[in-house]
Amino acid sequence: MTRWSAWRPVREPGESPYHDWWSRMERGSGHPQPTGRMHDVVPLRSLLPGARGKPVEPRLRMSNALTAPTPPGTWNAGFKAHLEAQGDWLPPLERLPVVPEGTVMVGVIDADIPLGHTRLCDASGNTRIAAAWQMGLPDGPDYLPFGHELYAADIDRYLSEYRSGPENRLDQSAFDRRTGMVNMKDRYARRALASRYSHGAHVLDVAAGCRPEGDQDPIAQTRVLAVNLPPRIAFGASGEFLDYYMVHALRRIVDLSDAIWLRNHPEPGDGPYGYPLVVNLSFGRQAGIKDRRGIFARAVSQLLELRRADYAPIDVVTPAGNDNLERMHAVASLAPGPEGAGEASELELRIQPGDQSSGYVEILFEADVEGLDPRYAPLEIDVVPPGGTPQPRRTRVNARSLWGEVAEIHCGMDPADRQDGKQLFRILVCVAPTSRPGDTGPCAPSGAWKIHLRNLGPHRLEIDLNIQTDQAILPGSTAGRRAYFDSPYYHRYNEAGRLLDTAATEPVPVNTPPGAPPGTPVVLRHGTINATASSKEVACLGGYRLNDGREAPYSSTGAGVPLPNDGRSAPTAALPTDDGAAIYGRLAAGSADGSVVAMRGTSFAAPQAVRFIALARLRGETDTSGSELLAEQARRDEAQADFPTGRMTVKSGAGRMRSPFPEPVKRL
Structure with a gap:
C-alpha cells in the first residue's frame, strides 16, 4: 500500500493526508462529529476450506492506508470482543437463506438500494435479496463493525407486515422507514427512496431485476447480496474515505456468499467451492493511483489470489466514469x-x-x-x-x-x-x-x-x-x-x-x-477513467448511444497507451447508456415499486455487464473471466453492428455490446 511520507509529522502517525486535512478543515462545518478513526477490521482468515490438500492463505491487512472517521452512532462497540472471541464477522449460519442449487450470486454496492421491489421477488412474493448490509444504520449486531444487516427472512417478514388489501400491495413508505432506507429526521441521512428516482434502485433493477410472475427470465435464478453505502457525510464530498467502505463492502459480499454456500453445503462435494459471484460497484473517484497499486485494486487482487482453481469465479464490474468533459x-x-x-x-x-x-x-x-x-x-x-x-x-x-x-x-x-x-x-x-x-x-x-x-x-x-x-x-x-x-x-x-x-x-x-x-x-480527455476501474483485474464499461452507436461524450476515455503495473488503457467494452441524442438515458426501476425512470451514465452500463456475466455463469460458463466474456461478446456484436458512426477503442474497448437488459416498458 501507499504509505504517505513521514518527512513531516501529521497529528497521528500513519494518518492519511485526506484524514489529516479533513479532521482540521471539515469536521467543524456543522457536520456530525466523528467519535474516532476506523481501521481495517476484516478478519484475516478465509471462510472456505483449503483447496483440496492446500492450506488457506491468510488475508493481508491494509494497515493505515485504509482508514476513515468513525460516524457517530454507527460503530458497534461489541465488535472487537466478538472478533477476538469468534475470529470472524459472520452471523449464525441458520440466519442465512437456503437457496436453489446452481444459484449465482449478484453483489450490488450502491446507495439507496430498495429492499421491497417486486422485481426483486420470486413468484411467491418472497425476496431474492439474500442479505443487505445497511452501513449507515445504528444498533447493529456485535459481529458487524458498523451498521446493521437484514437477511432474506427479515425482509420477507417486513414485506408480509406491510402488505395489505386484495392485491397484497406494499406500503412502501412504511416499509422503507422500517428497514431504515428512508430517514427524514436526520439532516444527512439517506432519503432518495422518498423521491422519484434513486441510483441504487436503477442499478439493482438492471443487474438482477425481472418480473416475478410468469416470466421465464433466467436472471430470476440469481440471489442478491446488497450493501447500502452510508450517507455521503461518512465518506466525504470528494470520496476521501470511499475506499474504506468499498473495500469492506466487497469483502462482506464475498464472505456472505461463501457463508451461504457453507450453509447450503455442510459437507462439500467434488465441485468448486462457493457460488459464482458477480459484483457491481457503480461508484468511484477521479483521482488516485490508476493501476494495481491503488487501495481498491489491491483489495480485489487479494481476493482473486485467494480464489484458486477449485473455487467458483468472482468478477468485479465498474463503470468507466462520466468525467470525460469535466477538465479534471x-x-x-x-x-x-x-x-x-x-x-x-x-x-x-x-x-x-x-x-x-x-x-x-x-x-x-x-x-x-x-x-x-x-x-x-x-x-x-x-x-x-x-x-x-x-x-x-x-x-x-x-x-x-x-x-x-x-x-x-x-x-x-x-x-x-x-x-x-x-x-x-x-x-x-x-x-x-x-x-x-x-x-x-x-x-x-x-x-x-x-x-x-x-x-x-x-x-x-x-x-x-x-x-x-x-x-x-x-x-x-x-x-x-x-x-x-x-x-x-x-x-x-x-x-x-x-x-x-x-x-x-x-x-x-x-x-x-x-x-x-x-x-x-x-x-x-484521455486518461479520465475512474480510478476504481483502472486495474485490469476489474471489468470496466463505457457508454454509447443506442440509436446511432455514437460513444457517449461524458463516458471517460482510457489512457490510450500501454500502462505498467496492470494499468487500464481502455474500457473492457461499452453498453448503451442513452437511447438517442434527444432521448435521455435508459429506462429501469425508479424509487417506487413498479415505477420506471430514465437515468444516464456509465453507472448503468456496469450493471448491464453484471447481468450478462451472471447469465453466462447460470449457463455453466465458469472457466472464463467475466472480462474475457464481455470482450468476446463485444467483438461479436461489433462485427454484426451496422452503426453509421465509427468508434475509438479508448472509449469502447473491444466493442459496443447489445444490452442484455429487457427494458420493463418501451418509450412512446
Missing part, C-alpha cells in the same frame, strides 16, 4: 536541466465560488531512485491563490506547506520498485471550501489558482494531475461545485457550439499541446 485530468512532461533546474510548467486550477467542500488535486509521477537526494522529491511546487504572487523560493516537495490556513501540500512516496528502481511520488494539494454558510471556518478564495511545477531531477518527469471528485454532502444539494483545469489549448466546443468528444480533439494522447512551449501542461 492533465499531464505535464518536464525535461531535466543543468544543475537540477529543469523545465517548468504552470497550470490554472479554477476553484468555483459557493463550493462548500474542500478541493483536492492529486499529482503523481515516477522517478528513478538512482541519483536522487533521499530527502526530497525531484520536483519543485508552488500553488498561488488568485491575485497572489509566487513565492521567491518555491517549495521542494518534502514537507507540509500552508498558505493562510486555506491550502496545503502533502507528499508521500511508495518504496522503490525492486525491478525498475522507480519511486512513485504522490502529492496532494488541499484547498479549503470557498463558502461556509453559517460557519466560521477559513474560506479559500475562488478563481484561478496557479500550480507551478519544475523538474529538479536528472531525468525527465511525466506528471499526472487529477482533480478529485466533488459532490454535495446534503441530499439534493448543489453545494459541492467541482474545480477544473483551465487551459487555452483545451477546446470544449466546435463551431456549431456542440461539445467536442475525444475523437474530434484528441485522436491520440499527447503530453504537450500542439504549438505550445515545451513543458506546457495539456488538459486531456
Whole structure:
C-alpha cells in the first residue's frame, strides 16, 4: 500500500493526508462529529476450506492506508470482543437463506438500494435479496463493525407486515422507514427512496431485476447480496474515505456468499467451492493511483489470489466514469536541466465560488531512485491563490506547506520498485471550501489558482494531475461545485457550439499541446477513467448511444497507451447508456415499486455487464473471466453492428455490446 511520507509529522502517525486535512478543515462545518478513526477490521482468515490438500492463505491487512472517521452512532462497540472471541464477522449460519442449487450470486454496492421491489421477488412474493448490509444504520449486531444487516427472512417478514388489501400491495413508505432506507429526521441521512428516482434502485433493477410472475427470465435464478453505502457525510464530498467502505463492502459480499454456500453445503462435494459471484460497484473517484497499486485494486487482487482453481469465479464490474468533459485530468512532461533546474510548467486550477467542500488535486509521477537526494522529491511546487504572487523560493516537495490556513501540500512516496528502481511520488494539494454558510471556518478564495511545477531531477518527469471528485454532502444539494483545469489549448466546443468528444480533439494522447512551449501542461480527455476501474483485474464499461452507436461524450476515455503495473488503457467494452441524442438515458426501476425512470451514465452500463456475466455463469460458463466474456461478446456484436458512426477503442474497448437488459416498458 501507499504509505504517505513521514518527512513531516501529521497529528497521528500513519494518518492519511485526506484524514489529516479533513479532521482540521471539515469536521467543524456543522457536520456530525466523528467519535474516532476506523481501521481495517476484516478478519484475516478465509471462510472456505483449503483447496483440496492446500492450506488457506491468510488475508493481508491494509494497515493505515485504509482508514476513515468513525460516524457517530454507527460503530458497534461489541465488535472487537466478538472478533477476538469468534475470529470472524459472520452471523449464525441458520440466519442465512437456503437457496436453489446452481444459484449465482449478484453483489450490488450502491446507495439507496430498495429492499421491497417486486422485481426483486420470486413468484411467491418472497425476496431474492439474500442479505443487505445497511452501513449507515445504528444498533447493529456485535459481529458487524458498523451498521446493521437484514437477511432474506427479515425482509420477507417486513414485506408480509406491510402488505395489505386484495392485491397484497406494499406500503412502501412504511416499509422503507422500517428497514431504515428512508430517514427524514436526520439532516444527512439517506432519503432518495422518498423521491422519484434513486441510483441504487436503477442499478439493482438492471443487474438482477425481472418480473416475478410468469416470466421465464433466467436472471430470476440469481440471489442478491446488497450493501447500502452510508450517507455521503461518512465518506466525504470528494470520496476521501470511499475506499474504506468499498473495500469492506466487497469483502462482506464475498464472505456472505461463501457463508451461504457453507450453509447450503455442510459437507462439500467434488465441485468448486462457493457460488459464482458477480459484483457491481457503480461508484468511484477521479483521482488516485490508476493501476494495481491503488487501495481498491489491491483489495480485489487479494481476493482473486485467494480464489484458486477449485473455487467458483468472482468478477468485479465498474463503470468507466462520466468525467470525460469535466477538465479534471492533465499531464505535464518536464525535461531535466543543468544543475537540477529543469523545465517548468504552470497550470490554472479554477476553484468555483459557493463550493462548500474542500478541493483536492492529486499529482503523481515516477522517478528513478538512482541519483536522487533521499530527502526530497525531484520536483519543485508552488500553488498561488488568485491575485497572489509566487513565492521567491518555491517549495521542494518534502514537507507540509500552508498558505493562510486555506491550502496545503502533502507528499508521500511508495518504496522503490525492486525491478525498475522507480519511486512513485504522490502529492496532494488541499484547498479549503470557498463558502461556509453559517460557519466560521477559513474560506479559500475562488478563481484561478496557479500550480507551478519544475523538474529538479536528472531525468525527465511525466506528471499526472487529477482533480478529485466533488459532490454535495446534503441530499439534493448543489453545494459541492467541482474545480477544473483551465487551459487555452483545451477546446470544449466546435463551431456549431456542440461539445467536442475525444475523437474530434484528441485522436491520440499527447503530453504537450500542439504549438505550445515545451513543458506546457495539456488538459486531456484521455486518461479520465475512474480510478476504481483502472486495474485490469476489474471489468470496466463505457457508454454509447443506442440509436446511432455514437460513444457517449461524458463516458471517460482510457489512457490510450500501454500502462505498467496492470494499468487500464481502455474500457473492457461499452453498453448503451442513452437511447438517442434527444432521448435521455435508459429506462429501469425508479424509487417506487413498479415505477420506471430514465437515468444516464456509465453507472448503468456496469450493471448491464453484471447481468450478462451472471447469465453466462447460470449457463455453466465458469472457466472464463467475466472480462474475457464481455470482450468476446463485444467483438461479436461489433462485427454484426451496422452503426453509421465509427468508434475509438479508448472509449469502447473491444466493442459496443447489445444490452442484455429487457427494458420493463418501451418509450412512446
